[in-house]
Amino acid sequence: MAGKVKNLADILKEKGIPISSQYGGQAPEELTDREVKKEPTPRAKELRDLYFNTYSSATVEFPYWYTRKWNELDCEPSIVRRAAAMKCAFSHLTPTIFPGELLVMGKAHYYRGSFPMPWLSEGFYMVKEDELYQAALKKGGASADEVSKFGSGGGNVTKSFGNVVSIAGKFGIRSEEVPALIKLARAWVGKSVDDLGHKYEQMVPEYETKEKIMRSVICMFESGYTLPQGREVINYYYPLQYGIDGLIAMAKERKAEVAGKADGDGLIGMDRLYYYDAVILGLEGIQIWILNYAKEARRLAGITEDATQKKEYEGIAECLEWIAHNQPRTFREALQLTYTIHIAVLNEDAISGMSPGRLGQVLYPWFEQDLAAGRITEEEALELLECHRVKFTCIDCFSSMGVVGGVLSGNTFNNLSMGGLTRDGKSAANDLEMLIMEAGMTCATPQPTLSVLYDEKLPEEFLLKAIECNKCGTGYPAWMNNQVGIQFLLQQYGPEGMTLEEARAITIGGCLETSPCSWHELTLNGKNYVIPGGAGQPTSVGVHFIANAKLLELVLFNGYDNRTKEQVFAPHNKKLDTYEELWGVYQDYYEQTVNCLAKCNNIQHDFWRKNNMSIINSILKPDCLTKGHHIGQLGYRYNGTFNVESCGTANMVNSLAALKKLVYDDKKYTLSEMQEAILANFGFKTADEVGSYSLLSQEKKEGGDKYDQIHSDCLLAPKYGNDDPYADAILKEYEDWFCAMCRNYESLYARPLYACQISVSTHGPQGAVTLATPDGRLAGTTYADGSMSAYPGTDRNGPYALFTSATVWDHTQSQNSQMNLKVHPSAIKGIEGSRKLLDLTRAYMRRGGFHIQYNIVDSKMLKDAQAHPENYRGLMVRVAGFTQYWVEIGKQIQDEVIARTEYETA
Amino acid sequence: MSNGNGTARHNDCRNFVPVDVAKGICRAKNKLIAIDTPTCENFTALPKCKNCANFTATENTLGICEADKNKTWVFEDLIAVTCDMYQAR
Structure with missing residues (x-):
């Protein structure tokens, strides 16, 4: 009888190798739930329960009307053509109001609706044409069993059933709409940003290398046609101050002023006329869209027999009829208008990470005046904020599987920032933000995720409220270092005119992207306020997700990818006799990667700005309306937002440390022996064979003992996260080089790139394509998350040692860095535990760390949730910069979250 | 009222609130209902x-x-x- 298959955890235990999933003691044997638990209001609960039972659903209504109008307007200036197409699409969206809603409207008529944008990329549908048709033709088998699978395993439509066709393993579309989807896709062949960008990127001399890099998954995705906007901060100021009628009037006035005049700008001076024309069309489209919902509310009020519901429909109609034209009068109207504007922006592009910004500070004027006038109570405001959470959680981003699944885990990263400073340097925290956190606890949902802009000036009460929210296990708020972020902004945007005052408007876009913002003077009922809002281009753009550990693999194998069997880079043909030579080749391959990707990316974005430029966002952000220039013409105040994003830093650092120690310093192994062991996966099966993507679950191959010693030595080599100068010096050398290197490359807007260091979910798929690494990580297993998180189980000296390692370099040189910690609920019980967690947070911030975030969860619960997802529909976890429902994230990431070191003491 | 095959679906009805591609809420009966199940006497063409x-x-x-x-x-x-x-x- 064959013996029990040993996994790595058993082997390490036998050998006494100290890699463990727990630090600081043992977790209690029984499963421990989170200490803080709260419940939503009945209304929000019903709406959230409906969400739990809802599939991600796509429809072609918006793209149909957009394309129809676009085709009618051949030869018009692109911006006018696009604005008219958007107006047509917004005007024809079917309004749906769901029972119980106070805040209404949505991307599409489904509760969790979205739609494809073939003008960005249609290739996916063309490639899948036959498959989609076959699935659509197979209709008619809508058995009760099939249609009763509502919501099981989350809202992802992972496969087709009945009359529902799965797209990209995520979205469902009605089979009767598939022929229209295919026809729309055909209409954009050769015209989409993807197709045009592809045509011209082939003229870049390094194009072939870029394609091999993409196939190798050294780079995860191309932003130009997948997510051309996002990870930025929206700006609600203009509609809040002037109302939509006021903005239309302003645009008409400016249109008359600039018509036929260049005003000294021979290049784009004349374009201002078309810009203002587009602004008017865009705003009119939004007005009609809002008023269509108002009409629907009136219709429903007319047919309902329930007096309470009738009154609510009338309230909705009245709110919409007002905000379609005017400055909001009440907190509810202001909240509805900001939400409406948010959705309007999301409907103009595939966007992930459009953050509402410091919403509690933006809406404070209405909150304050409503409370004072007795127009609203805190309880009523809380209910509205809960409804707002559900509406934001219903937002889906329609993009390809690689992007939506592999990068985003289905998340949309609508990050709401709190705290920070006012324009004149005082604490900006307010009572509405306290209520926003309360709603985040009572109605725990992934969106909007919350972030605290940590500053020493923030009051203790506010900070402890944030800790209480952390203890709910929501994964939010994340903690960002306000002063570190301000320094980064001044460095990056100082050349574009940013002052310290303006830098204090700092807000987080997307997961944890420090974004340039601005202050605006708002007047409400004669009282003046200063509110912040986004003022910069997207930061979701540039060279995104370079797999640091995979790149090292290619250095070790002379530029050859053993997975794709391709020579990705020209062979370096060096013997790599010294560590310095190895590091030099690594830098060279990295620079080649950024160089070719930046060039091709610039071409894709150039087509986006020429044919598919933002209309709505180009109304909202300063200084477009003043200048008469859209985003693509540098209309925004800050334009140096393109970046280079990395993934797998801890594994790369640990691998370099192992090579330095074992091959170059101690000379215990030759490089050839290391290469042989890597190709043999240290004698283990692949992660796919095992069906798990965490290191400790990996299983030894029959007869795989040959590499035991070298594998043990690799695992025992110095590791990042332990206050070990050997490994930390490698991190510092890398960071100093990486942050400077990124600035050597230029975006299409002629601004330098910069470093961005978050993994989102790419540490799953990029780990999956990477062979075993010299740090002892095995083939196909997920990388460490973030950039400052330790590799699971390798941080053995406690959190303060981890903080020391993480802050050996200057975080102000990067847009961000990312550290995630998993803490057992029992470690932070009671008020004493809360203070310990706040002290821990402060310690990291005071050492200059940029970001820290906590998963307060018992790993046993996650394991149980993986085995019984049906019992955990509402369970949320923090991944890497975002919170997501456990059941909606892929197994690669689930395994990694389970494997993270669990701190039993804080 | 037909879906091209001569059969009406719930998402052809004005009383139907489309929650997702498989189901919605019937305002007439105030309950969740699968799109591809038989319609009732309250059917009103959308x-x-x-x-x-x-x-x-x-x-x-x-x-x-x-x-x-x-x-x-x-x-x-x-x-x-x-x-x-x-x-x-």
């Missing part, structure tokens, strides 16, 4: 292209909008509550 006098079917759920000056293509299930050219058959 304006859709297939129910419009200006619609001419072509193939595979597609058709032509005769009211449009360009005679552009449309599809049967396009909801027409916001269309100025909609004329119930």
Whole structure:
């Protein structure tokens, strides 16, 4: 009888190798739930329960009307053509109001609706044409069993059933709409940003290398046609101050002023006329869209027999009829208008990470005046904020599987920032933000995720409220270092005119992207306020997700990818006799990667700005309306937002440390022996064979003992996260080089790139394509998350040692860095535990760390949730910069979250 | 009222609130209901292209909008509550 298959955890235990999933003691044997638990209001609960039972659903209504109008307007200036197409699409969206809603409207008529944008990329549908048709033709088998699978395993439509066709393993579309989807896709062949960008990127001399890099998954995705906007901060100021009628009037006035005049700008001076024309069309489209919902509310009020519901429909109609034209009068109207504007922006592009910004500070004027006038109570405001959470959680981003699944885990990263400073340097925290956190606890949902802009000036009460929210296990708020972020902004945007005052408007876009913002003077009922809002281009753009550990693999194998069997880079043909030579080749391959990707990316974005430029966002952000220039013409105040994003830093650092120690310093192994062991996966099966993507679950191959010693030595080599100068010096050398290197490359807007260091979910798929690494990580297993998180189980000296390692370099040189910690609920019980967690947070911030975030969860619960997802529909976890429902994230990431070191003491 | 195969679905009905591609809420009965199950006596036609006098079917759920000056293509299930050219058959 064959013996029990040993996994790595058993082997390490036998050998006494100290890699463990727990630090600081043992977790209690029984499963421990989170200490803080709260419940939503009945209304929000019903709406959230409906969400739990809802599939991600796509429809072609918006793209149909957009394309129809676009085709009618051949030869018009692109911006006018696009604005008219958007107006047509917004005007024809079917309004749906769901029972119980106070805040209404949505991307599409489904509760969790979205739609494809073939003008960005249609290739996916063309490639899948036959498959989609076959699935659509197979209709008619809508058995009760099939249609009763509502919501099981989350809202992802992972496969087709009945009359529902799965797209990209995520979205469902009605089979009767598939022929229209295919026809729309055909209409954009050769015209989409993807197709045009592809045509011209082939003229870049390094194009072939870029394609091999993409196939190798050294780079995860191309932003130009997948997510051309996002990870930025929206700006609600203009509609809040002037109302939509006021903005239309302003645009008409400016249109008359600039018509036929260049005003000294021979290049784009004349374009201002078309810009203002587009602004008017865009705003009119939004007005009609809002008023269509108002009409629907009136219709429903007319047919309902329930007096309470009738009154609510009338309230909705009245709110919409007002905000379609005017400055909001009440907190509810202001909240509805900001939400409406948010959705309007999301409907103009595939966007992930459009953050509402410091919403509690933006809406404070209405909150304050409503409370004072007795127009609203805190309880009523809380209910509205809960409804707002559900509406934001219903937002889906329609993009390809690689992007939506592999990068985003289905998340949309609508990050709401709190705290920070006012324009004149005082604490900006307010009572509405306290209520926003309360709603985040009572109605725990992934969106909007919350972030605290940590500053020493923030009051203790506010900070402890944030800790209480952390203890709910929501994964939010994340903690960002306000002063570190301000320094980064001044460095990056100082050349574009940013002052310290303006830098204090700092807000987080997307997961944890420090974004340039601005202050605006708002007047409400004669009282003046200063509110912040986004003022910069997207930061979701540039060279995104370079797999640091995979790149090292290619250095070790002379530029050859053993997975794709391709020579990705020209062979370096060096013997790599010294560590310095190895590091030099690594830098060279990295620079080649950024160089070719930046060039091709610039071409894709150039087509986006020429044919598919933002209309709505180009109304909202300063200084477009003043200048008469859209985003693509540098209309925004800050334009140096393109970046280079990395993934797998801890594994790369640990691998370099192992090579330095074992091959170059101690000379215990030759490089050839290391290469042989890597190709043999240290004698283990692949992660796919095992069906798990965490290191400790990996299983030894029959007869795989040959590499035991070298594998043990690799695992025992110095590791990042332990206050070990050997490994930390490698991190510092890398960071100093990486942050400077990124600035050597230029975006299409002629601004330098910069470093961005978050993994989102790419540490799953990029780990999956990477062979075993010299740090002892095995083939196909997920990388460490973030950039400052330790590799699971390798941080053995406690959190303060981890903080020391993480802050050996200057975080102000990067847009961000990312550290995630998993803490057992029992470690932070009671008020004493809360203070310990706040002290821990402060310690990291005071050492200059940029970001820290906590998963307060018992790993046993996650394991149980993986085995019984049906019992955990509402369970949320923090991944890497975002919170997501456990059941909606892929197994690669689930395994990694389970494997993270669990701190039993804080 | 038909889906092209002669059968009405719940998402052809004005009382239906489309939650997702598989189900919705029936306002008449105030409950969740699967789209592809038999409709009831409360069925009220929702304006859709297939129910419009200006619609001419072509193939595979597609058709032509005769009211449009360009005679552009449309599809049967396009909801027409916001269309100025909609004329119930």
